[in-house]
Amino acid sequence: MTRDGFPLLLLLLVFLSVFEASHGCLQDSVSAYRFTGAVCRLTYPAAVVLNEKTTKVIEAAFQHARYPSVKREKSLLFIGRVVYGLDNLEIHNLSIGRSVFELRAGEGIAMEISNVSAVFKGTIQYGYGSWLVNVAHSIDFEIESEIDLGINPKLYCGEEKVAADTSDCYLNFHKLHLHLQGDREPNWLKKLFTDFITFTVKLVIKGQICKEINKVANILADFIQDTAEEFLSDGDITVDIGVTAAPVITANYIESYHKGVTKYNNTSAVISDSVFHPRQLTENKMLYFWVSDQVFNPMIAAAHQDGHFQLNISGAELTELFKTSLSSATPEFIRECLLESGSPELRVWSSSVPFLNTSTWGTTVWAQASGQLNCGSQGTPTLLFQMDVVMDVTASYADKKLSLKGNPSEIFVLQAKLLLQNQPLVDEEQLGFIREAVEKIGIPKVLSVLEIELTRLLDKQGTNLFDIFNPEVLPQDGFVVIQMDFGFPHHLLVEFLKKTLQ
Numbered sequence: 001m002t003r004d005g006f007p008l009l010l011l012l013l014v015f016l017s018v019f020e021a022s023h024g025c026l027q028d029s030v031s032a033y034r035f036t037g038a039v040c041r042l043t044y045p046a047a048v049v050l051n052e053k054t055t056k057v058i059e060a061a062f063q064h065a066r067y068p069s070v071k072r073e074k075s076l077l078f079i080g081r082v083v084y085g086l087d088n089l090e091i092h093n094l095s096i097g098r099s100v101f102e103l104r105a106g107e108g109i110a111m112e113i114s115n116v117s118a119v120f121k122g123t124i125q126y127g128y129g130s131w132l133v134n135v136a137h138s139i140d141f142e143i144e145s146e147i148d149l150g151i152n153p154k155l156y157c158g159e160e161k162v163a164a165d166t167s168d169c170y171l172n173f174h175k176l177h178l179h180l181q182g183d184r185e186p187n188w189l190k191k192l193f194t195d196f197i198t199f200t201v202k203l204v205i206k207g208q209i210c211k212e213i214n215k216v217a218n219i220l221a222d223f224i225q226d227t228a229e230e231f232l233s234d235g236d237i238t239v240d241i242g243v244t245a246a247p248v249i250t251a252n253y254i255e256s257y258h259k260g261v262t263k264y265n266n267t268s269a270v271i272s273d274s275v276f277h278p279r280q281l282t283e284n285k286m287l288y289f290w291v292s293d294q295v296f297n298p299m300i301a302a303a304h305q306d307g308h309f310q311l312n313i314s315g316a317e318l319t320e321l322f323k324t325s326l327s328s329a330t331p332e333f334i335r336e337c338l339l340e341s342g343s344p345e346l347r348v349w350s351s352s353v354p355f356l357n358t359s360t361w362g363t364t365v366w367a368q369a370s371g372q373l374n375c376g377s378q379g380t381p382t383l384l385f386q387m388d389v390v391m392d393v394t395a396s397y398a399d400k401k402l403s404l405k406g407n408p409s410e411i412f413v414l415q416a417k418l419l420l421q422n423q424p425l426v427d428e429e430q431l432g433f434i435r436e437a438v439e440k441i442g443i444p445k446v447l448s449v450l451e452i453e454l455t456r457l458l459d460k461q462g463t464n465l466f467d468i469f470n471p472e473v474l475p476q477d478g479f480v481v482i483q484m485d486f487g488f489p490h491h492l493l494v495e496f497l498k499k500t501l502q
């Protein structure tokens with residue numbers, strides 16, 4: 001089952017290279033692996049797709065930056081004191097040339113955004129002379145600029161968070177042309193403003209842009225964290241996806257290590273002997289998730305305890321289901337119940353904690369299910385049954401839907417009885433019918449309900465908004481690898497930035 005919650009969040013996360021985490025990063029990666037329930041690997045080709053979106057973020061950072069007003073004072077020969085300041089700095093006509101990046105093994109990500117051209121507009125306030133300071137003049141100005149921007153985010157593992165430190169951020173100005181509106185000012189003043197503005201604008205812009213990039217990164221990190229937690233929570237069940245070790249960067253991929261422990265009813269699952277090793281993942285797909293059985297089993301156990309595995313089917317839906325052709329003859333009491341009673345109802349629920357085990361040939365699920373078929377309006381239960389089911393389940397994702405295929409290898413009726421007679425059913429033919437009905441009607445129905453539920457959970461996280469190509473779920477010994485290529489829809493990012501930066 002692909003019940004993991006991080007597709008979207010990891011995309012966003014690596015795209016600005018911010019890793020959310022909780023405390024407890026282990027320095028020694030080999031011991032950290034043992035506590036790792038889920039791993040995400042994003043390879044270079046994925047980073048290329050995400051980097052195409054970087055320019056949008058940079059644009060947002062420029063446009064959203066608030067440039068503070070600046071005041072200066074200078075004494076000039078013959079003229080005396082000159083007071084001047086910069087106000088209302090705004091940015092116009094921003095365009096971004098290109099953005100390239102590199103994954104630097106063991107270090108971080110290097111990003112170069114070159115040829116950012118922009119027009120800054122603002123007002124210079126000034127006064128001069130000996131008496132003057134309360135006589136303020138002002139001129140509007142425009143600056144044409146061309147800038148290269150470099151950011152070298154470093155990933156680190158902090159106390160509560162593993163985050164990207166974007167303080168290594170620099171701007172180079174190729175061009176900075178000042179135009180003053182109305183050219184009425186004396187030459188010495190123009191010269192003074194040119195020097196002042198050139199210097200000040202560089203300083204102000206650099207400080208604000210780098211600060212803004214850091215801020216957008218943090219907003220994204222919070223966003224990622226919130227959506228992740230929301231997605232992985234289902235009622236009282238939550239999954240801690242805090243990291244176990246600092247993310248690793250090689251020239252070909254970025255990999256993050258997560259706990260993946262389920263929390264429910266004040267208890268937390270424990271993973272301490274995970275079999276993860278980086279060799280279990282390849283590098284030719286864009287995105288990989290490695291998920292241990294040790295993540296799925298506690299999730300399933302919590303879902304069972306929380307009463308999620310119950311299904312009620314009644315009326316026409318139930319009669320319709322039983323039209324499936326079976327080789328066993330329908331026992332008379334069931335035929336009567338379905339056709340002649342006013343409101344037949346079937347309740348099915350898991351009656352012990354289900355368990356799964358994955359190996360190279362598939363995922364096997366052991367479950368004990370109970371069922372009760374009620375006939376008649378007085379609501380007295382007619383048939384009660386309980387069985388052990390073992391089946392191999394495979395999951396796939398296509399057309400934005402998760403599909404589950406189950407192939408039962410064992411269906412054993414533990415007990416079945418008719419409540420009115422309060423006697424166990426012993427008739428082999430009737431037991432055979434129950435077995436066959438469970439196999440051909442019950443299991444497909446339960447899987448189709450699960451498919452819908454799991455697809456709904458994935459969609460809640462926004463999986464359906466992505467273009468996912470050739471996703472595969474590969475079962476291995478004790479874990480599954482989910483691998484895929486993807487496209488990042490432009491509108492997603494634009495909407496996110498709009499929403500967040502308003």
Ligand SMILES: *[C@@H]1O[C@H](CO)[C@@H](O)[C@H](O)[C@H]1NC(C)=O
Binds near residue numbers: 092093119121
């Ligand atoms: C922005 O670009 C448009 C179209 O090229 C131009 O008309 C406008 O004057 C520019 N604005 C500034 C502030 O340079």
Ligand SMILES: *[C@@H]1O[C@H](CO)[C@@H](O)[C@H](O)[C@H]1NC(C)=O
Binds near residue numbers: 097117
């Ligand atoms: C930068 O952009 C301008 C205008 O878009 C273009 O004319 C110029 O060739 C670009 N320079 C580089 C180095 O890409």
Ligand SMILES: *[C@@H]1O[C@H](CO)[C@@H](O)[C@H](O)[C@H]1NC(C)=O
Binds near residue numbers: 265305306
């Ligand atoms: C929650 O835990 C308590 C005590 O550990 C236990 O008595 C109770 O049955 C549990 N509730 C559920 C729904 O599992």
Ligand SMILES: *[C@@H]1O[C@H](CO)[C@@H](O)[C@H](O)[C@H]1NC(C)=O
Binds near residue numbers: 265266
């Ligand atoms: C969990 O523990 C807290 C404090 O010990 C208690 O208030 C709360 O009711 C418990 N929750 C459950 C679901 O048992």
Ligand SMILES: *[C@@H]1O[C@H](CO)[C@@H](O)[C@H](O)[C@H]1NC(C)=O
Binds near residue numbers: 310311312347
């Ligand atoms: C199924 O029906 C039983 C009895 O009417 C009810 O207690 C239970 O909550 C129902 N379950 C679901 C999932 O609707």
Ligand SMILES: *[C@@H]1O[C@H](CO)[C@@H](O)[C@H](O)[C@H]1NC(C)=O
Binds near residue numbers: 357
């Ligand atoms: C789970 O599968 C593995 C690999 O096939 C096997 O070695 C192991 O015994 C199985 N575990 C259980 C509990 O069946």
